[in-house]
Amino acid sequence: AQSVTQLDSHVSVSEGTPVLLRCNYSSSYSPSLFWYVQHPNKGLQLLLKYTSAATLVKGINGFEAEFKKSETSFHLTKPSAHMSDAAEYFCVVSPNSGYSTLTFGKGTMLLVSP
Amino acid sequence: NAGVTQTPKFQVLKTGQSMTLQCAQDMNHEYMSWYRQDPGMGLRLIHYSVGAGITDQGEVPNGYNVSRSTTEDFPLRLLSAAPSQTSVYFCATRTSGYESYNEQFFGPGTRLTVL
Numbered sequence: 188a189q190s191v192t193q194l195d196s197h198v199s200v201s202e203g204t205p206v207l208l209r210c211n212y213s214s215s216y217s218p219s220l221f222w223y224v225q226h227p228n229k230g231l232q233l234l235l236k237y238t239s240a241a242t243l244v245k246g247i248n249g250f251e252a253e254f255k256k257s258e259t260s261f262h263l264t265k266p267s268a269h270m271s272d273a274a275e276y277f278c279v280v281s282p283n284s285g286y287s288t289l290t291f292g293k294g295t296m297l298l299v300s301p
Numbered sequence: 302n303a304g305v306t307q308t309p310k311f312q313v314l315k316t317g318q319s320m321t322l323q324c325a326q327d328m329n330h331e332y333m334s335w336y337r338q339d340p341g342m343g344l345r346l347i348h349y350s351v352g353a354g355i356t357d358q359g360e361v362p363n364g365y366n367v368s369r370s371t372t373e374d375f376p377l378r379l380l381s382a383a384p385s386q387t388s389v390y391f392c393a394t395r396t397s398g399y400e401s402y403n404e405q406f407f408g409p410g411t412r413l414t415v416l
Binding site for chain 2: 291
């Protein structure tokens with residue numbers, strides 16, 4: 188069984204300040220973990236993924252995430268927010284192999300103010 | 302390449318009506334799936350297919366039917382629409398049903414309202 192919890196439904200930051208979106212997961216096996224981003228009225232786009240290689244994963248648009256097995260966390264960070272980062276972000280967990288489906292978190296809405 | 306396409310973009314139905322949401326992909330992906338997105342609920346899997354002729358239920362399959370006769374197409378059918386099916390529907394594909402660690406590619410979505 189697997190589950191994912193995004194700890195904040197909304198996060199507000201000012202442009203130029205750091206971004207932290209928190210995600211904890213539960214999995215009975217070694218998981219793959221993803222962050223997807225959804226801009227308003229758009230489909231989802233992959234930001235980055237962890238699949239048991241390096242624990243610090245770099246993605247597009249300056250985002251990165253660190254897999255911490257001891258804390259069962261996969262938090263998403265960015266050093267400096269841009270207005271274009273305003274979107275909804277989804278943390279997703281999956282088994283690391285085999286036929287399986289993804290489990291999505293409920294999403295975190297990132298608001299960026301000037 | 303168009304990637305993953307969905308039609309229609311918007312649809313309004315009356316309770317009890319039927320309709321089919323279309324999903325097509327030109328990436329030759331084996332795995333296709335349908336999700337619904339509701340506020341505060343994230344995405345929930347309705348049905349999925351690991352290849353032509355093979356489909357299976359996801360987390361919320363009730364009220365929906367699917368079939369997969371070709372690699373390219375994966376339509377989602379609502380036989381008798383209910384207001385509870387008001388949602389945004391996304392089709393997604395990935396290279397293989399077996400490789401769950403691979404990226405999924407999402408269509409632009411269909412926004413459905415059932416009155």
